[in-house]
Amino acid sequence: MRLLLTTELQIKHISNQVGYDSPSKFTATFKKKYGKLPSAYRPDSPAS
Numbered sequence: 001m002r003l004l005l006t007t008e009l010q011i012k013h014i015s016n017q018v019g020y021d022s023p024s025k026f027t028a029t030f031k032k033k034y035g036k037l038p039s040a041y042r043p044d045s046p047a048s
Helices: 002-006 011-017 023-034
Strands: none
Touching: 002 011, 011 023
């Protein structure tokens, strides 16, 4: 979650850095664990 909050990296790059081969798998896993899409945790996100 730190990369989402402290960088402007695209979700696909973050998912790769944390070990996912597929950004969609990362997004699904993140949403299941935290209840929101990764983009919703971005400081400039309208959903945050």
